[in-house]
Amino acid sequence: MNIKIKFPSLGQILSSANSVLIRFPGAVILTVIATVSLMYLVSEFNPGWVLETQIVNIAIIAGVGLPLLLGIGLMDRFGTSISRNYLMQFAALICLGIYYYFLPANLNFSDIARLALLSISFHMFVAFSPFFEKKEHPAFWSYNQRLFIRILLSTLYSGTLYLGLVLALVACDQLLGFHIRDKSYMNLFIFMAGIFHPWYFMAGMPDKQNSQLEIDPYPGGLKIFTQFVLLPLVTVYLLILYVYTFKILLTGVWPVGWVSYLVIGFSVAGILSLLLIHPISGEDGNAWIKTYSKWFYAALFPLLIMLAFAIGKRVADYGITEKRYFVIVIAAWLFCISIYYLSKRNRPVRTIPMSLSIIALLCSFGPWGAFEVSKKSQLNRLISILEFSGKFENGKIQDLENVDTSIKSDVAGILEYLIENHGVGSVESLLSFNVDSLIADKDIKSRHEAYPILKKLGLDPSDLYESTENSNYEYLGVLQDVVKEVKGFDYAIKYDFYNSFGVVEKELEIGNEKLMVKVYRNPPIMVLEIGGSKKGIELKPYIKEWSKLKTDENNLPENSMVINTEFDKYKVKIDFENMNLEKKSDKVELESCSFTLYLSVSENK
Numbered sequence: 001m002n003i004k005i006k007f008p009s010l011g012q013i014l015s016s017a018n019s020v021l022i023r024f025p026g027a028v029i030l031t032v033i034a035t036v037s038l039m040y041l042v043s044e045f046n047p048g049w050v051l052e053t054q055i056v057n058i059a060i061i062a063g064v065g066l067p068l069l070l071g072i073g074l075m076d077r078f079g080t081s082i083s084r085n086y087l088m089q090f091a092a093l094i095c096l097g098i099y100y101y102f103l104p105a106n107l108n109f110s111d112i113a114r115l116a117l118l119s120i121s122f123h124m125f126v127a128f129s130p131f132f133e134k135k136e137h138p139a140f141w142s143y144n145q146r147l148f149i150r151i152l153l154s155t156l157y158s159g160t161l162y163l164g165l166v167l168a169l170v171a172c173d174q175l176l177g178f179h180i181r182d183k184s185y186m187n188l189f190i191f192m193a194g195i196f197h198p199w200y201f202m203a204g205m206p207d208k209q210n211s212q213l214e215i216d217p218y219p220g221g222l223k224i225f226t227q228f229v230l231l232p233l234v235t236v237y238l239l240i241l242y243v244y245t246f247k248i249l250l251t252g253v254w255p256v257g258w259v260s261y262l263v264i265g266f267s268v269a270g271i272l273s274l275l276l277i278h279p280i281s282g283e284d285g286n287a288w289i290k291t292y293s294k295w296f297y298a299a300l301f302p303l304l305i306m307l308a309f310a311i312g313k314r315v316a317d318y319g320i321t322e323k324r325y326f327v328i329v330i331a332a333w334l335f336c337i338s339i340y341y342l343s344k345r346n347r348p349v350r351t352i353p354m355s356l357s358i359i360a361l362l363c364s365f366g367p368w369g370a371f372e373v374s375k376k377s378q379l380n381r382l383i384s385i386l387e388f389s390g391k392f393e394n395g396k397i398q399d400l401e402n403v404d405t406s407i408k409s410d411v412a413g414i415l416e417y418l419i420e421n422h423g424v425g426s427v428e429s430l431l432s433f434n435v436d437s438l439i440a441d442k443d444i445k446s447r448h449e450a451y452p453i454l455k456k457l458g459l460d461p462s463d464l465y466e467s468t469e470n471s472n473y474e475y476l477g478v479l480q481d482v483v484k485e486v487k488g489f490d491y492a493i494k495y496d497f498y499n500s501f502g503v504v505e506k507e508l509e510i511g512n513e514k515l516m517v518k519v520y521r522n523p524p525i526m527v528l529e530i531g532g533s534k535k536g537i538e539l540k541p542y543i544k545e546w547s548k549l550k551t552d553e554n555n556l557p558e559n560s561m562v563i564n565t566e567f568d569k570y571k572v573k574i575d576f577e578n579m580n581l582e583k584k585s586d587k588v589e590l591e592s593c594s595f596t597l598y599l600s601v602s603e604n605k
Helices: 010-023 025-043 049-078 082-102 109-128 140-175 182-203 220-251 259-276 287-318 322-343 351-363 370-388 405-422 447-456 461-465 540-547
Strands: 471-477 491-498 503-510 513-520 525-530 533-538 562-567 570-584 587-601
Touching: 010 025, 010 182, 025 049, 025 082, 025 182, 049 082, 049 109, 049 182, 109 140, 109 322, 109 351, 109 370, 109 405, 140 182, 220 259, 220 287, 259 287, 259 322, 287 322, 322 351, 322 370, 370 405, 405 447, 471 540, 491 503, 491 513, 513 587, 525 570, 533 562, 533 570
Parallel strands: none
Antiparallel strands: 471 570, 491 587, 503 513, 513 525, 525 533, 562 570, 570 587
16 A cells, blocks of 8 residues: 655645544544543642542543544444434433443542443444445455554654644743743643544545545555564464463463463464455465464464463452453453354454454443452352351351451452442441441442451451562541641642652742642652742651551541641641552552642741
């Protein structure tokens, strides 16, 4: 396929933009919503935790729904009236809005995994949405090739244009004396990634008159890459996995858990390689492709049997979780797809994205989905362990203080998993006490919501980390909803820091000065910078003292997590609401914290 690069005129650009807006109004709406949401977060210094999570969720839903709206727009190839297509796009937007309404503010693994499944399903939908004919269209492969190339071009143009504009802004800032704020660069990036990139991509979609649904010449370089790079690598991995299988048979040692991911990775790489050379499999001199394809799918069966034993043993020992559920589903799909392509030659390749789209969608909801199946499995495992230890009577969990350490660890781990992934409500019926006094919000899904319940049952949160060598976690928090007194201070600023890296910092303007607050993860240090003055505060001594003040409810007394300090003409009070810590031997790392900083400025100094 020859790609001719020519620079469009302004009229062509406006015409293409208008065509995208008319054909994909739903997708355009989502790109604007996501872009505006992210720009607001960048521009607004401290919107508050509730508003911040709501805006982030809006951007996430818009990003997940974008390929769905794009796929619906591409269905106009079947002669669907524009009004009917608009109606389908409008219905999809309503569904996304309803999904957002029920999306929890604090996303956990299950919520993120469900969104990922929907994203996979919708992206696969784009791969076949213009091709619903009973017989596979000969241009199906070329269409997906064009999609891939269009993504690369969109990324190249967006990245190049962004870098050029950044250099222009830097030049204006440094040479012309313009004050370009740091946030401007991030906002520019968001605009290029959220507006220009998808808009340019959609402008290259095949039109509904089929003028672009043509069969392109097969790129020779792709054949060389697949034949001499990908397929040899797949063959090498196949030999390694077969040697490992024979080792299992000879030694009788069960396969290790991570072999599941290796088998799946090998299978996906092999299927992808076969898809890349599918268009030329019927040409003269390429008969080896069909032979290789036949033997590849046949060779998968012994590996899938080994995979079944590996995941089966994990399920028998520890029950089903979302990750194991996904491995089981992918293994079943590989088994079915292998039979499908072995049973008859010239099967349509459209089946692969179509089946993946349907499976990903089905796994995301319902009693058969990953999350309900996992919850029921872990609940059954929890009850079995408790019944075995004699600590489950009349449908309620009894005090576990005197049970064996291994049972404590298992029960604590399952309870933490259920509460963190499915909420306190998933285990409330098994508890003999009222959780309302322990948990502020039963819909919140967090590891720390499990701690007071574990203590009430006679367990210690440290039981969760029995298998983690020299590492445990701690939560410090004061009682919430306390009215704060601001007397004696000029400003009160709320901060939320999530420190996944070494240091996070936030800056805002106070009067004519800038206040910079930096929080370091390891060692935990806070640095305040304002008006040319700097103050460093070592948090570890305070953390050590605060840990001794924890009550039975895992909270600290009111106003106990407070630091008062003065430097130069500034008086500062830091009132912490909570912090999450990771402890490794004698080291303490600060994962996250929330606090209010009170600041007053004395003009006499």
